[in-house]
Amino acid sequence: MRRDTLAAVGLVVFWSSGFVGADLGTRDASPLTLLAWRYLLAGALALVLLTVLAGRRRRMTRRRARHAVVVGLLTQAGYLGGIVGGVALGVDAGTAALVAALQPLVVAVLAQAVWGERTTSGQRVGLVVGLAGVLLVVLGDLGQGAAPGWVYLLPLGGMLSLSVGTLLERRAPAGGDVVGDLALHTLAAGAALVGLAAATGQISPPAGAPGFWAAVVWVVVLSTVGGYGCYFLVLRRRGPQTVSALLYLTPPVTALWAALQLGQVPGLLAVPGALLCAGAVWLVTRRDPSRQPAPATARA
Template structure:
């Protein structure tokens, strides 16, 4: 059940970030939105940490900080800045979801995970499905720098994904997210301040967008991503991101009235099929007795560890996908 909640939550919450970016950048520059997003998120998480007073392993802090820099700072900076320079959102989404192919290609030598032929078929089908979803944007141009930034953001998220699985840190989910948000807040606040764009606009629309991306995208999206990494592994969690462009399309339909063409519907089906191929091939999800069930037996670190067990329990050796 945890696996299904993590998968569904990742797809829905990660997709909400594209909607929040549209809402926020209509009110203020991207770096202003990102700075206040992470200031708010970090303030909430630090308040929780002060109350909980967890015991963090000092050796894990630099690694968690690097993961936050890669998976949140550099990924978002690359994608959002690239879109701001003129890269169509659909094309940016297509470049971003090349990440599962990068992770799949490197999962063997870096993590020891075997990617089976059926999974490669699913990864390739996912790229094709996303291509159909964003086909309407493909003919629109954009500056080379913008495309390079989006690709760089995708590679940063891929690197963070692989490092998280290789290190297998015992830091609870909530504490990991706190460290990541603190690092992101420091980077984005400094960037916006140096550019003279830190001051927020006075309109309520900006703060509504900030609330949206803090609750849904940061806490929901990245929280579910970290959880999905621990349940499905690097290849499985990355593959779920194939469902984010079509899900974003559904968000846009409900909130902005953007119609879905037949290519989008076909692409949505192809994306769903690709995710099923990858996850069912490694036994993570199976259709049994009329419902989806998870066959994963891996232990997931709780968000709030027991006060009677202050020392993190060492993780077992990485699971080889067969």
């Protein structure tokens, strides 16, 4: 139980740190340049990790490897490419965060439609309350973008990509572990994002910009290793609805990161919004007594 709590806290803190790292890294370069170098460094670490695992004879089956590649493309390349690409083309950060916050609702609907995983009435209320909390947190940023209508399909596609990847990961074949899977996820996403940056001429790093490289290290260590590592650990141990609901806490924690690191003062509605998000996570993740197995004496 303590391990689950630490993983959940780590997920919220590390996932939220990515938005601050993106702000710092895109002051001197395009978002795609930042993503490319993030995955060049993270991919190198993943190759080292896979080499170590192979040396210890912790081999992954081909079926598991193919599955990991698909999940990596969806949860990392698809999600980050959609969200970051949309913001780069004019979608305001608040709208992008609000679209991303639809993910728990989409996961719940897809899980029930595809695999028959039902939600309780408390969980359904929590999903709606969480979305309302996110709306309050990001309300000050809404409507500030100047993107054409089609660009809003990018964050929507990124959110759907993360949702589908999350559900697919829940059905991962046997023959692997979280560490090896994450390494393959990173390599697959890196191949896609670095290739896209090279094809569009956005792979060259900015000259004389030490802040860019500090941001690259920031997003590799905190966002890729910490954020995605905790995400898949919570997903394996608690399921897709719990890991998705925890993302409701990332907008208020991001606002706290931004206040501490960037000096950005959150709006007046951020505090009640954060409280709603916390209540929503409690509703979604609490254990339903009616679904718990009866004690041995009662069964007897």
